[in-house]
Amino acid sequence: MFSQDDDSQQRVALFLVFGLIAIVVSSVLVFGVKHRGVSAKVADAPAVQVVAAPGMAAVPASSAATTQAASDAASVKVEQGIVKFYFASGKADLAAGASEALLDVVKGAQAGRKVAISGFHDATGDAAQNAELAKQRALAVRDALMASGVPESQIELKKPEQIAGNTSASDAEARRVEISLQ
Structure with missing residues (x-):
């Protein structure tokens, strides 16, 4: 015991x-x-990478390493006069820095140019859900433009497009919305 x-x-x-x-x-x-x-704090910093194009003002750029590390995070890029919004998986929230990236688009719209918004999605999973999420993302961008003073009559929403591929780079490309001036 x-x-x-x-x-x-x-x-x-x-x-x-x-x-x-x-x-x-x-x-x-x-x-x-x-x-x-x-x-x-590093991941929440605006992940904006810019390739300056004629007529587009420069937007502060962060390091490519930060953009790569936060590949599933929302971000914004301006390439050859096209503003590209990248979204996190399953989300339609705009990235930090969206307002700055839209400045030249807003100026172009105020000068009378039309704004075209194109959404993209991939071929994996439910096609209807993917298309709906691409539409929600395009509407989020449209709402941001309207909040910045662009009239709805100057905004053209295009039908979401499906892209092929299933690498992490194409995943990010599938979760994007592009804005261009016409």
């Missing part, structure tokens, strides 16, 4: 083991939150 001294020694040992486990877990959580907070 066990004596009361053995029971109390076991309790003390268990208390020390559980205390040590609690300290390790809390240390990992605290370090992880601090480390993740820095990563989140």
